Amino acid sequence: MFFKIAQQNFHIILLPTQAAEQNCSCRKNMPSMLRYHEAYSFGCYAVIIVLGALSCLIYHIIKSNNQESTADIPPGSQGLPLIGETLQFMAAINSGKGFYEFVRLRRLRHGNCFRTNIFGETDVFVSSTESAKAILNNDSGKFSKRYIRSIGELVGNQSLLCASHQHHKLIRSQLSNLFSTSSLSVFIKQFDQLIVDALRGWEHRSTVVIQDEALKITCKAMCKMLISVESGYELEVLEKEVAHVCEAMLALPLRLPGTRFYKGLQARKKIMAIVGKAMNERRRGLHANGEDFLQRLVDEDDKACNGATTNGGGLTDEEIQDNILTMIIAGQDTTASAMTWMVKFLDENPEVLDTLLREQLDLARKVSSKSFLTLESINDMPYASKVVKESLRLASIVPWFPRLALEDCEMEGFKIKRGWNVNVDAKSVHLDPTVYNDPNKFNPSRFDDESKVPYSFLAFGMGGRTCLGMNMAKAMMLVFLHRLITTYRWKVINPDVSIEKWGLFSKLRSGCPVTVTCITENVIP
Numbered sequence: 091m092f093f094k095i096a097q098q099n100f101h102i103i104l105l106p107t108q109a110a111e112q113n114c115s116c117r118k119n120m121p122s123m124l125r126y127h128e129a130y131s132f133g134c135y136a137v138i139i140v141l142g143a144l145s146c147l148i149y150h151i152i153k154s155n156n157q158e159s160t161a162d163i164p165p166g167s168q169g170l171p172l173i174g175e176t177l178q179f180m181a182a183i184n185s186g187k188g189f190y191e192f193v194r195l196r197r198l199r200h201g202n203c204f205r206t207n208i209f210g211e212t213d214v215f216v217s218s219t220e221s222a223k224a225i226l227n228n229d230s231g232k233f234s235k236r237y238i239r240s241i242g243e244l245v246g247n248q249s250l251l252c253a254s255h256q257h258h259k260l261i262r263s264q265l266s267n268l269f270s271t272s273s274l275s276v277f278i279k280q281f282d283q284l285i286v287d288a289l290r291g292w293e294h295r296s297t298v299v300i301q302d303e304a305l306k307i308t309c310k311a312m313c314k315m316l317i318s319v320e321s322g323y324e325l326e327v328l329e330k331e332v333a334h335v336c337e338a339m340l341a342l343p344l345r346l347p348g349t350r351f352y353k354g355l356q357a358r359k360k361i362m363a364i365v366g367k368a369m370n371e372r373r374r375g376l377h378a379n380g381e382d383f384l385q386r387l388v389d390e391d392d393k394a395c396n397g398a399t400t401n402g403g404g405l406t407d408e409e410i411q412d413n414i415l416t417m418i419i420a421g422q423d424t425t426a427s428a429m430t431w432m433v434k435f436l437d438e439n440p441e442v443l444d445t446l447l448r449e450q451l452d453l454a455r456k457v458s459s460k461s462f463l464t465l466e467s468i469n470d471m472p473y474a475s476k477v478v479k480e481s482l483r484l485a486s487i488v489p490w491f492p493r494l495a496l497e498d499c500e501m502e503g504f505k506i507k508r509g510w511n512v513n514v515d516a517k518s519v520h521l522d523p524t525v526y527n528d529p530n531k532f533n534p535s536r537f538d539d540e541s542k543v544p545y546s547f548l549a550f551g552m553g554g555r556t557c558l559g560m561n562m563a564k565a566m567m568l569v570f571l572h573r574l575i576t577t578y579r580w581k582v583i584n585p586d587v588s589i590e591k592w593g594l595f596s597k598l599r600s601g602c603p604v605t606v607t608c609i610t611e612n613v614i615p
């Protein structure tokens with residue numbers, strides 16, 4: 091707009107000057123013209139001065155208006171035209187410090203609420219518990235979930251991670267039914283069996299890499315629970331290809347063969363072939379398995395088609411497949427990483443380990459050595475539950491949660507514009523010294539006092555998008571902890587704290603290798 095005004099003024103200024111120059115050669119010969127010309131020139135100069143003054147005034151008003159609006163938006167850098175700070179973001183992902191380093195450095199530079207530009211979009215990061223409440227609770231309906239488009243292509247458009255508000259509600263209500271207390275009870279026994287078998291395999295090994303072992307266990311547990319795949323070729327394919335999908339999630343969306351994103355898309359196809367085959371079989375009534383999630387979703391849809399349900403329609407084939415993949419991805423890597431961090435933190439804090447060992451040995455005496463752990467056993471681990479919670483706080487496996495601002499609003503005293511991404515920086519909340527005393531210390535007893543500041547523990551998110559597998563994840567961590575601590579002594583042999591490159595979740599690059607010594611044979615049933 092200012093450019094337009096300046097152009098117009100320039101035009102007006104030129105005209106009288108040209109007229110004055112043209113009239114100049116006639117000066118001597120035409121005295122009346124001279125008077126006319128002088129009068130005309132005087133008038134023109136007066137106009138020029140007034141217009142000049144006006145232009146200055148308008149310019150200053152516009153400039154001061156602009157300054158006012160940029161002063162109101164969060165501080166930060168928009169980086170280079172078009173690509174913004176994408177390269178710096180990519181560099182952080184590819185560094186040993188992990189992608190959260192990108193956020194950490196900008197928080198140090200710009201403060202708790204800052205603005206950047208990644209993948210051509212404006213991203214704001216906020217880190218107070220009040221902002222977390224406003225965004226995650228979303229009572230005002232001003233925010234919706236937002237993932238970068240490449241993630242949508244990998245998990246599928248029908249995944250609840252990408253679904254719009256109404257669609258998300260429908261899918262979530264169908265999936266929530268799967269995570270009932272009775273499912274959890276069944277799952278705990280199955281998971282314990284898996285852990286016991288896996289730990290038995292460690293007996294003759296002097297070292298194990300916790301991350302690798304935990305991932306094998308959680309992948310198997312997820313695949314069994316979701317589609318009853320627990321061994322053989324299909325499990326091998328799922329293990330390998332899910333890792334490729336996860337690696338592609340933060341990659342540049344280039345569909346060129348050889349790129350990380352392309353590999354992720356190919357991996358998605360292979361996973362979908364397995365899930366699709368299992369679903370076709372279920373639809374045709376073959377290999378019906380009453381316990382797995384796939385069967386329950388198919389049965390629910392059949393009931394809905396026959397008008398036998400009151401809670402709306404079931405999910406379509408595409409919705410079921412995309413969400414089975416979503417749950418495999420959401421459940422296995424996150425939980426395996428959390429277990430790995432927990433082992434590391436316990437190794438560094440022998441006094442916590444001692445207290446935990448006493449609790450777990452007491453429990454082991456109560457539980458028959460021939461039976462598997464149950465939901466009741468899990469509820470009888472108060473100290474271990476705090477160890478799990480403290481590990482999740484310190485590790486912040488999912489460091490921030492992205493949302494899209496649907497309208498202009500205000501956050502932490504700054505203006506947020508419609509269309510911007512607003513990210514709840516959970517890791518900052520977890521390390522905020524005004525919320526957690528001595529926040530970098532691993533201290534499970536800090537959770538003795540349950541009356542913590544609301545929205546200060548965000549490991550599983552909050553509000554309508556809270557992690558669906560939260561109780562399952564906690565149960566897996568507790569079962570793993572119980573069996574590990576009552577069966578083995580361990581020592582971490584690589585203290586490296588570098589973070590895995592290209593990891594979607596925060597995980598240790600070393601994988602946390604440990605030496606293991608079996609302490610008793612009686613505890614393993």
Ligand code: HEM
Binds near residue numbers: 262562
């Ligand atoms: C320690 C392990 C886990 C952690 C730290 C974790 C963390 C999270 C977080 C923070 C969110 C919310 C993100 C947001 O609001 O943007 C989330 C969502 C989700 N999680 Fe988990 N999760 C874990 C394990 C699991 C497991 C075991 C499953 C399922 C089997 C699961 C399934 C999901 C699903 C389906 C969502 C999407 C919910 C929705 O959008 O409505 N998660 N998880």
